[in-house]
Amino acid sequence: KAGVTQTPRYLIKTRGQQVTLSCSPISGHRSVSWYQQTPGQGLQFLFEYFSETQRNKGNFPGRFSGRQFSNSRSEMNVSTLELGDSALYLCASSLTGFNSNQPQHFGDGTRLSIL
Amino acid sequence: GNSVTQMEGPVTLSEEAFLTINCTYTATGYPSLFWYVQYPGEGLQLLLKATKADDKGSNKGFEATYRKETTSFHLEKGSVQVSDSAVYFCALGDLGSARQLTFGSGTQLTVLP
Numbered sequence: 001k002a003g004v005t006q007t008p009r010y011l012i013k014t015r016g017q018q019v020t021l022s023c024s025p026i027s028g029h030r031s032v033s034w035y036q037q038t039p040g041q042g043l044q045f046l047f048e049y050f051s052e053t054q055r056n057k058g059n060f061p062g063r064f065s066g067r068q069f070s071n072s073r074s075e076m077n078v079s080t081l082e083l084g085d086s087a088l089y090l091c092a093s094s095l096t097g098f099n100s101n102q103p104q105h106f107g108d109g110t111r112l113s114i115l
Numbered sequence: 116g117n118s119v120t121q122m123e124g125p126v127t128l129s130e131e132a133f134l135t136i137n138c139t140y141t142a143t144g145y146p147s148l149f150w151y152v153q154y155p156g157e158g159l160q161l162l163l164k165a166t167k168a169d170d171k172g173s174n175k176g177f178e179a180t181y182r183k184e185t186t187s188f189h190l191e192k193g194s195v196q197v198s199d200s201a202v203y204f205c206a207l208g209d210l211g212s213a214r215q216l217t218f219g220s221g222t223q224l225t226v227l228p
Binding site: 004006033035042043044045048056058090092103104105106107108109 | 149151156157158159160161164204206215216217218219220221
């Protein structure tokens with residue numbers, strides 16, 4: 001069974017640009033969550049999607065947005081990039097997310113570097 | 116709000132030593148608790164979980180018990196191997212679900228041969 005796939009693995013952008021990251025969940029999983037990992041702030045929850053609807057949102061500015069498609073694939077977008085957006089962005093999927101016996105499975109992440 | 120406090124690292128042990136990584140949490144209600152492991156250049160892998168008080172999660176020789184009275188979920192392993200070298204994260208899932216995790220700061224473990 002294929003795991004969570006994130007593309008691209010690495011990305012270099014400059015300040016002010018925008019970026020789109022992609023996540024394909026495990027087949028059959030309908031809940032997709034996004035996290036930002038930085039050395040200073042650690043792992044922080046960005047948002048979670050289920051059935052094409054944002055169900056939960058973390059404490060990030062509106063420059064961070066996402067969406068989910070009917071096949072459960074998800075994208076996140078960051079506009080007007082800042083140096084502080086340099087991070088590893090992790091995507092995780094679970095069946096529905098309603099049951100704690102359905103843990104999240106993580107992808108290997110997209111490493112975003114802002115110059 | 117929810118929070119997870121994890122033992123500061125880095126931790127360096129010799130092979131076959133006993134491992135304990137402390138984790139305590141603050142949460143309303145009855146959260147689910149998880150340990151994840153991250154190897155260099157990779158995402159997080161679920162190591163073990165516990166969903167209610169006194170549950171013991173175990174996997175690959177690692178164990179952790181959900182202690183409601185002390186709000187703790189300490190990770191233990193009786194005999195570590197070099198291949199256990201990684202970063203370990205304690206995490207909390209809100210309201211019994213696992214879709215919005217609150218993570219601890221992570222503990223870097225290095226096991227020397």
